[in-house]
Amino acid sequence: MNSRAKEVKVELPGFIRVYEDDSVERFYGSPQVPPTLEDPETGVSSKDVIISADKNISARIYLPKIITNNHPILVYFHGGDFCVESAFSLHHQRYMNILASQAGVLVISVEYRLAPEHPLPIAYEDCWTALNWVTSLDDPWLTKHGNLDALFIGGDSSGANIVHNLAMKAGTQSLDHGVKILGAFFSHSYFLDEPSSTRLDVQMAYKIWDFVYPNALGGSNSPMINPMGDGAPSLAGLGCSKVLVVVAELEGQRNSEIRYYNAVKDSGFQGSVELFETKGEDHCFHIFNPDTHNSKLLFQRLTSFLRN
Structure with missing residues (x-):
């Protein structure tokens, strides 16, 4: 049939x-694409690794062309509403090549399991497993070239939501080997705190959350998707030293992202909190069109955050 x-x-x-x-x-x-020994545009090399065969968690690692023994490490979580896209996709391969090249970071882009076959919180659990795997330096590229004193986490859209939830968990539960997260960037974050919005993309975001996490305690008021909601843990508990919130002017969840930035800033969080907004652009524009002027400016901002 x-x-x-x-x-x-x-x-x-x-x-x-x-x-x-x-x-x-x-x-x-x-479409998904294979890793490359040396990307023709950036010189970045990539390879795929298995993090957990039992749980089917894997990752693509990116090593800059100019190799040192002290690269900052970025653990990255792709977007796609928890139910589509892949760390191995063409868009994310190009994005990670550019970021690894410009920022000089060693990137671990995590392939976590997707809903509905694996509803949330499985993706959160997979990504926590992957983050702890990185702290073990159980790969020669990480062992030889990575600097765990400069460990970053980052993501776009639902990936940024994952970053938030991992950073909150790291604030109450130690990572393996005593490793600390230095910084976290939240790009075009998937947060919900506007149930009355008439925007179709915001309404769809609520439907998607119910689809990917049907058993979420509190539904769309769960602190996992609405970190500013009543009863959500204080954002002062984010387990990192610095935060960058990236926003696009035209995206439907812009207001929620701005409120998140202000909530972190006003929470008593002891680290630094910065906001970067791109005018005239929509959700995750830099992933789909990385060669535009505004995309290049955003890459420069991410590079500055990851280097300093």
Whole structure:
């Protein structure tokens, strides 16, 4: 029986469709590509590693062309609403090549399990496992070239949401080997605190959350998706020393991201908190069009954050 003849159980138009037999079709995301020994544009080399064979967690590691024994380490979490996209996609491969090259960082881009086959909180758990795997330096590139005293985490969209939840967890639960997170960047973050918004993209974000985490305690008021909500833990507890919040002027969740920045700043958080907003741009524009003037400015800002 072909897919057209099967009965649909759930569909998020333009994103994903689930059939009654629990098979899944994804309609969004760039094609997956292999790693490269030396990217022709940036000179960055990449390879894939297995983090947990049992849990099917893996990652793509990026090593800059100019190699030292002291590269800052960035553990990166891709976006895609927890249910589409991949660390191995064409868009993210190009993004990580540029960032590794310009910032001189060793990047570990995590391939975590996706909903609905693996509903949240599985992605959060996978990413915490991956972050602790990095602290073990259980890879020759990490051992020879990485500096755990300069450990960063970062992500875009749902990946930025993952960053928030990992940083909050790191504030109450130590990473393996006593490693501390130096900094975290939150780019075009997937947060929800505007249930009355009439914007279609914001309404869709609420539907997606219910789809990827149907058993979330508090639903869309869960502190995992609404860190500014009543009863959410204080953002002073973020387990890092500095924060960068990246916002695009035209994206639907801009107001939530600005409120997050202000909430961190006003929480008593002991580190530094910075905001970078790009005018005239929409959600994750730099991933889809990395060669534009505004994308280059954003890469420069990320580079500065990761280097200093």
